[in-house]
Amino acid sequence: MSRRPVPWVLVLFLVLLCIPWLGSRLYTFIATDIAILALFALSLNLLLGYTGLVSFGHAAYFGIGAYTTAILMKTYGVPFVVAFPAAGIVAAGFALVFGFFCVRLTKIYFAMLTLAFAQIVWAICFKWNDVTGGEQGMPNVPYPDLGWMSAIPGLGSLRSGDHFYLLVLALVAVAIAALRRIVASPYGRMLSVIRENPERAEFIGINVRLYQLSAFVVAGFFAGLAGGLFGIFNRGVFPDFAYWTKSAEVLIMTILGGMGHFWGPAVGAMVLTLLNQQITSYTEYWPLILGIILIVLLFGFRGGIVGAVVALNRRLRGR
Amino acid sequence: MLEVQDLHKRFGGFAAVSGVSFKLEKGTIMAIIGPNGAGKSTLFNLITGHVEPTAGRVLLAGREITGAPPHEICRLGVGRSFQRTNIFPNLTVFECVQAAVLAHHGKGRNFWLRADQLYREQTEALLASLGLADKANSLAGELSHGNQKQIELGIALASDPDILLLDEPTAGMSSGETHETIALIARIAAERGLTLLFTEHDMEVVFSIAAHIAVLHQGRLIAEGTPDEMRRDPEVRRVYLGERS
Numbered sequence: 001m002s003r004r005p006v007p008w009v010l011v012l013f014l015v016l017l018c019i020p021w022l023g024s025r026l027y028t029f030i031a032t033d034i035a036i037l038a039l040f041a042l043s044l045n046l047l048l049g050y051t052g053l054v055s056f057g058h059a060a061y062f063g064i065g066a067y068t069t070a071i072l073m074k075t076y077g078v079p080f081v082v083a084f085p086a087a088g089i090v091a092a093g094f095a096l097v098f099g100f101f102c103v104r105l106t107k108i109y110f111a112m113l114t115l116a117f118a119q120i121v122w123a124i125c126f127k128w129n130d131v132t133g134g135e136q137g138m139p140n141v142p143y144p145d146l147g148w149m150s151a152i153p154g155l156g157s158l159r160s161g162d163h164f165y166l167l168v169l170a171l172v173a174v175a176i177a178a179l180r181r182i183v184a185s186p187y188g189r190m191l192s193v194i195r196e197n198p199e200r201a202e203f204i205g206i207n208v209r210l211y212q213l214s215a216f217v218v219a220g221f222f223a224g225l226a227g228g229l230f231g232i233f234n235r236g237v238f239p240d241f242a243y244w245t246k247s248a249e250v251l252i253m254t255i256l257g258g259m260g261h262f263w264g265p266a267v268g269a270m271v272l273t274l275l276n277q278q279i280t281s282y283t284e285y286w287p288l289i290l291g292i293i294l295i296v297l298l299f300g301f302r303g304g305i306v307g308a309v310v311a312l313n314r315r316l317r318g319r
Numbered sequence: 320m321l322e323v324q325d326l327h328k329r330f331g332g333f334a335a336v337s338g339v340s341f342k343l344e345k346g347t348i349m350a351i352i353g354p355n356g357a358g359k360s361t362l363f364n365l366i367t368g369h370v371e372p373t374a375g376r377v378l379l380a381g382r383e384i385t386g387a388p389p390h391e392i393c394r395l396g397v398g399r400s401f402q403r404t405n406i407f408p409n410l411t412v413f414e415c416v417q418a419a420v421l422a423h424h425g426k427g428r429n430f431w432l433r434a435d436q437l438y439r440e441q442t443e444a445l446l447a448s449l450g451l452a453d454k455a456n457s458l459a460g461e462l463s464h465g466n467q468k469q470i471e472l473g474i475a476l477a478s479d480p481d482i483l484l485l486d487e488p489t490a491g492m493s494s495g496e497t498h499e500t501i502a503l504i505a506r507i508a509a510e511r512g513l514t515l516l517f518t519e520h521d522m523e524v525v526f527s528i529a530a531h532i533a534v535l536h537q538g539r540l541i542a543e544g545t546p547d548e549m550r551r552d553p554e555v556r557r558v559y560l561g562e563r564s
Contacts, residue, residue, distance in 0.1 A: 189427075192407075197405060200474070202393075203369075205419075205422045
């Protein structure tokens with residue numbers, strides 16, 4: 001039984017690439033939303049699932065990325081090719097400074113400090129009117145110039161929202177591929193060793209704090225990239241992006257999908273976004289439903305959706 | 320090889336280790352014995368940098384390492400195992416040991432190569448020498464206590480240490496397992512020319528492989544010498560050996 005494994009990831013990518021041709025604005029909109037949030041959740045999982053660090057303030061880096069791209073593009077007219085990587089770099093810079101203090105603490109104290117820094121970021125976004133637009137945020141962040149896409153045969157008939165979706169999909173795919181590579185690398189192995197047992201990790205010659213800090217910076221970088229895309233997608237950036245509820249949301253996505261598996265957080269981002277979309281059209285009690293889902297999950301399926309599927313699959317094959 | 324000079328450690332008002340000095344020559348096997356709470360584990364933690372001494376010095380090959388962080392001391396060629404089994408439970412046995420091999424070769428900073436392709440042969444050879452080859456793909460946390468102790472030893476050996484500190488390597492083992500493990504340790508120490516410092520509660524084990532014994536009592540070193548000298552020492556008989564008969 002030596003079959004070649006099906007390249008599911010490639011298949012999925014090609015399917016997602018076709019979404020604009022379904023012709024529905026809503027589908028493209030939701031798919032863009034999910035793609036960006038999937039990257040955001042996957043970046044958090046580098047800390048949560050791989051390094052064993054619980055961050056309650058991951059939205060800070062998402063928000064910083066969003067503001068960076070928005071300010072550069074709207075205020076200074078910087079093109080997207082510069083403003084997008086800048087989102088990751090600036091977010092990583094802040095993660096380096098904040099992380100320097102955070103990794104000095106452990107467990108709940110670490111988590112609280114990440115939250116404290118995130119609230120500071122939020123407060124600055126909220127009050128620094130001249131730069132961030134304060135409470136009103138920055139509406140009308142311009143779309144990147146995607147006129148060149150219309151010149152590509154087959155893409156000319158699509159709307160600009162579809163063009164942006166294709167751009168997001170390509171960029172997110174590259175970012176996720178990089179993350180995947182990182183977690184499978186020797187560096188990634190050191191992170192899992194730290195998650196499993198920091199004391200022992202120290203005594204195979206790993207400088208645990210340094211590695212934790214570097215993971216914090218890398219996670220911040222990818223969260224910043226996601227934020228940069230989200231600001232444009234949302235046609236505006238607002239202080240909410242860095243608020244603690246946003247940090248909680250991405251934490252829920254990660255746990256819902258399953259932090260023990262690379263793709264878990266992406267699945268969580270998808271399921272949470274779709275559920276939110278569906279349920280809010282029937283009832284206003286979305287938080288109630290979400291709470292129930294979480295309770296079921298934490299008692300019944302600790303491994304999240306992907307963890308449950310993997311376990312089921314294993315059981316079916318074992319029989 | 321390893322020298323400890325007048326080492327002290329106080330936890331609040333309690334003197335866990337007070338004024339311990341000894342020298343460990345290259346290639347020797349030395350045991351530290353003493354009743355529970357004598358300060359054996361603290362002494363190990365002081366040597367490996369997990370706990371900072373209140374006073375005193377630790378020298379490795381003539382170089383002072385007092386107060387250096389554990390990861391640096393490990394890199395200088397000190398390996399250790401822990402009394403409470405201390406492994407990476409959700410990794411496979413192979414991954415546990417391979418991680419230590421990767422770290423030892425300074426590959427931890429590489430974030431682009433595929434970890435599972437690196438140092439396979441070294442890792443497999445090490446697992447084979449520990450008798451763990453058939454368990455390579457099991458999750459470390461799901462194995463028996465004895466196997467986990469072997470994994471610990473594997474992780475410690477993966478850094479290719481010159482000096483190995485084993486804190487109760489046979490704790491919690493059946494007498495059969497104890498003998499196997501001790502035979503294994505003695506063989507590996509001889510093969511690699513390791514300098515070995517270990518603590519152990521089983522006197523039979525201690526007298527069978529240690530060339531040198533130090534007796535720790537209430538944080539102080541009360542005697543030191545060959546197994547025969549220790550058997551004859553009245554003070555040792557009174558505080559320690561006497562308790563057991």
